Amino acid sequence: MDDKRFEQQIRFILEIDKLKTILRRTYLLNADRSENTAEHSWHLAMMAILLAEHANEPVDVARVVKMVLVHDIVEIDAGDTYFYDKAAALDKSKREHAAADRIFGILPLDQAKELRELWEEFEHGQSADARFALALDRFMPQLHNYHTNGRSWAEHGITADQVLDRNAGMAEGSEKLWEFARALLDDAVAKGFLPAGKEK
């Protein structure tokens, strides 16, 4: 029995417990607190299972599930970079790559390589699986924002123009989700959850 290997696996499993303490900007639908990244990852995995039929291209559901389970583990070191924060976006990649080195590096080499490659594939969106995973990751906050009366949008002064601009890539993974997200956004503007654009 290779106990070094097992010990590395357990150490990684203990390490990623920290993802439960990384807070996102979105709010829960049924409780007055921010969502954390571990529960977000679970929710995305459930969406991958249930919505795979709406991907533009055929996807390998099991790979998409694994990808979304892993996609934010780097936030343990790098923190959650707010999607609309242009300043933080500048060094996001550098911070996250250092995090990937350290965290995936805890695992046995073959598993470190597998998870890291999945994460990189997600980041670059260069496969049908990654494009669909990215679409889910963009869709979910819109759903949460709409169903919390735009709470997080309002807190950060986000406009519908910004949401459209930053999320248009969703269509590359799923036209269906993007169409639905745009309809929600129109309704959110009509309901006064967020302004259409910046005042001139």
Next chain:
Amino acid sequence: MDDKRFEQQIRFILEIDKLKTILRRTYLLNADRSENTAEHSWHLAMMAILLAEHANEPVDVARVVKMVLVHDIVEIDAGDTYFYDKAAALDKSKREHAAADRIFGILPLDQAKELRELWEEFEHGQSADARFALALDRFMPQLHNYHTNGRSWAEHGITADQVLDRNAGMAEGSEKLWEFARALLDDAVAKGFLPAGKEK
């Protein structure tokens, strides 16, 4: 485009956000709060991916991942039944079956059937995949308890005899995990995290 189907899927996805508010008896390793069931499910899925090689029998990792992602969704209605609570165990099955009817029933019929069957398979432990998933579900709280100095064991007056008795089934899914869990438990007793047994 079948919008009734899509609407059912979205309604289920919104409904299961509630799993993030269901609290378990275990504590996080790096924060002073209880773990919730959504983040627990994510953590189990990561374990399934990383520890599948330690299952007694060959398992279909993608199925085990899906199973653990889904395995506690019934707690949205039925609550988390404490593993050592014999009184609550009496009507656990009845409460959880009613929950399964309502919650999985939100989904389109084919998806409701698939997720419900996966949950039933897990509950009954009658496949290699389910036995391994159950082993992970038993292993995780022991790992958390050990690394929080037995906090949850102490709060509920649990003894090592009880832990051994209730968790022995872990060996049916993974001898390796059970062997490791027993070693942790011996060490926990040696360190005074919990007593070996009830005083006579």
